[in-house]
Amino acid sequence: MDKLISILQNNKIDYEIIKHSKQIHSAQEGADYFGIHIGQTAPTLILKIEKGYYSLIISGDYGRVDLESIKKLLEVEQIKLAKPIEVEQVTGCKIGSIPLINQGTPTIFDRQLFRFSYVYGGTGVPQTTLKIQPKDLEKLNDIIMYLRE
Structure with a gap:
């Protein structure tokens, strides 16, 4: 997580890393835990x-x-979700903790995240969540394509 914090601080990003007592396994669990809209x-x-x-x-x-x-x-020609071992090799993290910022990895970004002031996602460390503005995610990732309007 030191690398993530360094990236955020060096870019003067407004963020919060939230520690929690249990692992969050789904978008719905995260929304319920933080009291936010599932889209966040x-x-x-x-x-x-x-x-x-x-990414x-x-x-x-x-949805699916x-x-x-x-x-x-x-x-x-081919596209599939990476296997858990491949995810670890690419990100250094396990599925469920993949960080929102993966510099150097081409990223596809859902435009619907811009509906919200802040979104919540992985830090690379279980039981921690990154709260960040979508525009900053856009700035810090290598976005090659957008989904949805």
């Missing part, structure tokens, strides 16, 4: 594409991720 939760998924690995940051109310539509937008 921002899970980060790692996609495996023939070109390599990509996907989505609003918690996105339509990999076929992403495949068409990226103009690739």
Whole structure:
């Protein structure tokens, strides 16, 4: 988490790291725990594409991720969610703790996150959550594509 804090501080980002006593396993659990709209939760998924690995940051109310539509937008032959071991190799973190900021990883970003002043997501460390403005996530990640209007 030191790397994450360093990135946030060096870029003068307004953020909060919230420690909690239990692991949060879903967008709904996070929304209930923090008393926020489910759309303010921002899970980060790692996609495996023939070109390599990509981050996907989505609003918690996105529903089931339509990999076929992403495949068409990226103009690739194959796309799937990375396996847990691959996620750890790419991010250094386990599924459920993937940080919202993955510099150097091409990122697909859900525009619906901009509905909110702040969103909540992973820090790379279990039982901690990053509260951050969507515009700062956009600034700190290598966004290559946006989903939804």
